[in-house]
Amino acid sequence: MLQLLDGLFNGVSIGSVLLLAALGLAIVFGLMGVINMAHGELMMLGAYTTFVVQNGFKLLGGPWFELYILFALPLAFIVTALVGLVLEKGVVRYLYGRPLETLLATWGVSLILQQFVRSVNWVLTISIALFCLLFFGGLQLLRTRSNFDQIRNWAIAILLPLSLAIVSLTGVFLSQTYKLAVTRPWFGAQNVDVTAPSWLRGGLPIGAFQLPYARLFIIVLTALCVAGVYLFLLRSPWGLRIRAVTQNRSMSACLGIPTQKVDALTFALGSGLAGVAGCAVSLLGSVGPNTGQNYIVDTFMVVVVGGVGKLVGSVVGAMAIGVASYLIGSGTLALLLAPIQPLADFFTFFATTSMAKVMVFILIVTFLQYRPAGIFPQKGRTVDA
Template sequence: MIQIVDGLFNGISIGAVLLIAALGLAIIFGLMGVINMAHGELMMLGAYTTFVVQNGFKMLGGQWFEIYIFFALIAAFIVAGIAGFILEKGVIRYLYGRPLETLLATWGVSLILQQFARSVSWMLVIGISIFCLLFFGAMAVISRRNDWEKIRNWAIGLMLPLSLGIALATGAFLGQTYGLAATKPWFGAQNVDVTAPSWLRGGFPIGNFQLPYARLFIIALTILCMAAIYLFLNRSTWGLKIRSVTQNRQMSACLGIPTEKVDALTFALGSGLAGVAGCAISLLGSVGPNTGQNYIVDAFMVVVVGGVGKLIGTVVAALAIGTANYLIGAGVVASLLKPVPLLGDLFSYFATISMAKVMVFALIIAFLQVRPAGMFPQKGRTVDA
């Protein structure tokens, strides 16, 4: 019984991690229909933001370090949300209705963000800042012209290489002048560790096992995020606009709803939740450029199994997949079915973390053959839209 209870708690805690990782994806993929392969890298940005905030509070010392995690959550949400807003404005906006192109574009963005995390330094930040200032500043000025639509392609073709060249030259000059070229990257390719506050270390003892405080904190954070998203989508004006645009974009535009702003807000919201997920998973292990890749596949499976566009389905699927992964991988199911000859041997063979993922994935494929729309399929005319 102790083994079963321990297995269920650990499974639920893993499910909570999956849920908080899939929550932002459920909004971006479920509500907007965008296959965002860079979602894992947005989680990575949130994890690195937590690392930076932690180092800042370490310098303050004392009791300030004990509360840094709350500031890190806010900062991770803002940083990932801004990154998602820029991604939607610069890439996704031109690819709506073309899922294959969206998949390829966001996959390319994920590779760029991974390499950015490995090589980011003061010199690179200065170069990017100068480029953004020149290019986007010039676009903002030129777009005020009455013939903007006619000269748009010409302006972009001229200002893009010009701004890039000036940024590279200025960055190289400043790097040589102030010795920034010799400075090491901020993070590098190696993983970095995030130290949890003292009140998140250890666990709550129950009988012969403990409930880790870090996982209890993640479960509580997941419940809080779910409640906040539910209230935002169902009780706020912008939430009503998001649901309206999701169901019928043309009619919403006719009623005066700014659909482009709604798209950007929705994508930024889902990206911000990915940053919160990155902050949460940084408490469970080291942070590296490939951190998000460990969760992106499982997060997509959670959204698809739960039912696209259904937050309640995301909750149930995350808890089910997380619990199944742990119970099978830890050998709990194998020990329970040991008296049954064939089933006991079968689950004993899959009683490792990697093999448990294989079995759960096979079970998901079989489930989708029976219910291809997921646990909670959409109903009504929006299904055929």
């Protein structure tokens, strides 16, 4: 019985990590219908933001280091929300209603973000900031002209190569004059470690086993995020606008709802939640450029199994997948079925992490054959929208 309880707790903790990672995807994919393959990389950016904040608080020393996670969580949300806002305005906005193009574009963005983390240095950072200032600042200044719509294409054709040329010359000048080494990236391809505060180390002893404080923290954080998203979507004016645009975009626009602002806010919110998930994931292990790839498939499975656009479905789906993965992968299920020898031998074969994932995917595919809309399918007008 103790082993079963331990298995259930670990399964719930895994499900909490998956749910926290899937919350942002449930909003972007479930409410907007956008297949964002860069969602895992947004988690990775949140994890690296936590690493940077940790190093900053190490310089302060003393008791300040114990509080760094409380500052890293909102900062990870803000950083990834801003990246998501840029992604929505620069890429996704032009691809609504075209799922294949959106999938390919966001997959390309995910590769760019991975390589950006591997290569980012002072020259690259200054170059990107200068390009944004010249190109987007120039476009913003030209927007004040009454004939901007007529000259927009010409403005882009002139500003883009001019900005790139200035940025390239500036990068060469900085690297040669001020010796800002281009070959020394901030993070590199190797993984980096995030040290948890002392109050998140160890565990809470209950009987013969311990409940790790880090896992308990993630479970509480997930519950707070779910409650926050629920209250935002159902109790706030912008949440009402998001749900209205989700059900009927054309009618919402006719009623005066700024649909483009709603799209940008929704995508930024989903991206920010991915950053919070990355901050939580950094407490469980090292962080690397490929951190997000370990979660992207599982998060999509959570959203699909729970039911697209259903928050409660994501909760149930994450917990079901987390508990099933741990019970099968740890061998707990095989031990419980020991009296039934054929079943015990069958689940013993899958009692590894990789084989357990295969078994869970088989169960998910089988389940979707009978309920393709998930555990909580959409009903009413939402289905037709």
